[in-house]
Amino acid sequence: MPTSNRRVSRRTLAPLAATAAVALAAPAIAQQSDTVRWRMVSSFPKSLDTLYGAIQTISRVVGELTEGKFVLQPFAAGEIVPPLQVLDAVSNGTVECGHSYSGYYIGKNPALVFDGSVPFGMTPRQHNAWLMYGDGRKLADEIYDSFNVVALPAGNTGGQMFGWFRKELKTPADFQGLKMRTAGFGGKVIAKLGAVPQQIPGGEIYSSLERGTIDACEWVGPYDDEKLGFHKVAKYYYTPGVMELEALLQLFVQKQAWNALPPRYQTALRMACHYAMTEMMAAYDAKNATAIARLVAAGTQLTVLPNDVVKALRGALEAVLDEEAAASPPFKKILENWRQFRADQHRWFSIADTRAEFAVYNSAR
């Protein structure tokens, strides 16, 4: 999952924060006239159109559902809130809502990883099943409550590639000393194998790879990665993306603002977010499929991770999860529920959908 760290100054932020506080203090008036105006920030820049596009879709759909009376004004990363402070800004009422990735905030509460993406975790469908028909929603809400926000699923990248490497990765020992740009929880996992994870802003990855400051990087997948030019400075593009079978994005909504909404505006926002989730996955699936062909034509060497590397990563992941659980009873509570659901889902998909897909793809040869 990408991070884009462009900063805004405290001065830029302050006056807008004051305006927001006024807006939040007057929900009764807004409700009487049926018109509600919110600011909606994003953790993503406009240049990453599939990620940033979610708030445009949400704003448009909510407008259509409310005859333009519930207005969500979109702001790109850094315009009024720094990209990695969206949860904070919503939590403290600087803005009413913001589109982001829970995995960015695991420094505040590691259990947020379960509603973002866990390496060797769930696919988008499995995650939805956990939220809608398992205990996922209840468990996630307990965490979001502590941040004073409501979280609405509002996007998913689908599976992400394992990453770009300047040299081939042949054995688990090759992680030793490897400087790899990656974000969040995945960094803890590769660190277990001796790698040195680096959290570098998106705009600086290319030059870091080119200069050799880092040896490898991961961002999202072909469509986004091609824009950032990684194929010009790293030859090997590794699959399978076992570290991120998905990345679920959220719209965080400040709880008081949410509670002050008329019920039909709440449903409108929830539905628009769900639609944005389906739309984003469709966009990535359509665009990645053609981008990968262009990358390969340009000389990128698609390479498959050796099995023992995958197994070493799996072992490291489970060890990291166990360590987090030992340090935090709330993490342990979610982990146990999540692991049971994951086991059932992985068993079922390895019998049915995933097996069928593989059989279909292979039958053409």
Place this chain on the structure above:
Amino acid sequence: MPTSNRRVSRRTLAPLAATAAVALAAPAIAQQSDTVRWRMVSSFPKSLDTLYGAIQTISRVVGELTEGKFVLQPFAAGEIVPPLQVLDAVSNGTVECGHSYSGYYIGKNPALVFDGSVPFGMTPRQHNAWLMYGDGRKLADEIYDSFNVVALPAGNTGGQMFGWFRKELKTPADFQGLKMRTAGFGGKVIAKLGAVPQQIPGGEIYSSLERGTIDACEWVGPYDDEKLGFHKVAKYYYTPGVMELEALLQLFVQKQAWNALPPRYQTALRMACHYAMTEMMAAYDAKNATAIARLVAAGTQLTVLPNDVVKALRGALEAVLDEEAAASPPFKKILENWRQFRADQHRWFSIADTRAEFAVYNSAR
């Protein structure tokens, strides 16, 4: 995909049809008062809660989005329209809308199969990508136009099992003379291999299998199949479900009724249908995962189709598609677009998501 053929008499249908005609003739009045009342029929019985549940969800969400002013009254299969005549009933204005499966109507236009489920075709995500970012929506709408309906994606079963067999299926030659209950397009494919497809209503499959009138059947997957009791009369439950990687369900809406809706009711209905799609897949994924464990515990023998059987089915499918295209230029037009999109999607998923899922499932062993 299941079919449930419970019939209703012409007498039951007639007076209600008259009422519907009146309702459709007065859209202007309905619009003035902001209140719109529609009847929404389903091709599915209440006992199949995941399939039938879609219209309950759609009705509830649309109600929430419109403060109860857009009323969709749900009717189960056969209550006012026979289950396999939903498209007809919407097309001719007997009811304003109905939830069904385009694959049921390939007798009217074989190209409807592309917006339902094609054997060796697309997954739910790939189908969404084709509709939202490929030419799928435009091509499908040309067909639906000819039926005087608008079709909104409104459910998906996810992957379905290959089916239940009383004897093992060891080679492609074992299809010779095999009497198998299956619906629609898949029947044409197995017929190419010598099988005798039988379209039998859901409630009669169990007794047909028990009496030996048929040798095999397919319905949906563990959760639905367990209810119907197939495991008591057939031992072998075959995977991979290469014949149905998905079954996309639609809400058909009569075009004049759709055009008479205020724009925000149109968006409300569209969004509710999208939400129902995600919800249905989550329901199947959660419920199938536990049902399969119960079936296996009860003695069901999960069995994998031999590779040469899968290859024979693939060959038969492509031959059937080519024959349909030769007989119908409109079918050919869609087929060519669909095949190109499918090729790109299958290539991409075999590099990325599907490969990653398999690697993750195998890494636990």
